[in-house]
Amino acid sequence: xxxxxxxxxxxxxxxxxxxxxxxxxxxxxxxxxxxxxxxxxxxxxxxxxxxxxxxxxxxxxxxxxxxxxxxxxxxxxxxxxxxxxxxxxxxxxxxxxxxxxxxxxxxxxxxxxxxxxxxxxxxxxxxxxxxxxxxxxxxxxxxxxxxxxxxxxx
Numbered sequence: 001x002x003x004x005x006x007x008x009x010x011x012x013x014x015x016x017x018x019x020x021x022x023x024x025x026x027x028x029x030x031x032x033x034x035x036x037x038x039x040x041x042x043x044x045x046x047x048x049x050x051x052x053x054x055x056x057x058x059x060x061x062x063x064x065x066x067x068x069x070x071x072x073x074x075x076x077x078x079x080x081x082x083x084x085x086x087x088x089x090x091x092x093x094x095x096x097x098x099x100x101x102x103x104x105x106x107x108x109x110x111x112x113x114x115x116x117x118x119x120x121x122x123x124x125x126x127x128x129x130x131x132x133x134x135x136x137x138x139x140x141x142x143x144x145x146x147x148x149x150x151x152x153x154x
Contacts, residue, residue, distance in 0.1 A: 130145075
């Protein structure tokens with residue numbers, strides 16, 4: 001009897017996980033689509049070899065999307081090492097291949113709502129602003145896109 005109850009709970013948990021994951025993935029795709037549509041009003045979006053590019057009169061950017069949960073904290077430790085902290089702990093992400101192209105990068109972080117932090121040296125940290133340009137990239141939260149264009153930063 002115990003195994004029947006445990007098996008039923010496990011099955012219910014698995015079904016719940018699949019449903020939540022599906023909803024989450026759909027919301028992520030919708031958010032990406034909204035960002036791409038907004039970018040199209042300011043420039044041209046192209047796709048080459050499964051990579052997205054955004055081109056303005058000034059520059060051509062490789063467009064990258066980086067997922068960070070909304071209640072987490074994102075810290076850019078260096079060009080290659082990024083860290084996400086949330087209730088479950090801390091995770092490091094090696095961005096070597098993510099940021100490997102020779103183009104300037106426009107990194108859209110979503111659905112993160114907290115401020116992005118960046119180390120400028122071993123002892124100093126700053127908040128990343130939409131107009132900040134470092135390591136051949138701009139890193140912005142998805143809702144800061146309009147601000148970037150109002151400041152004529154792209």
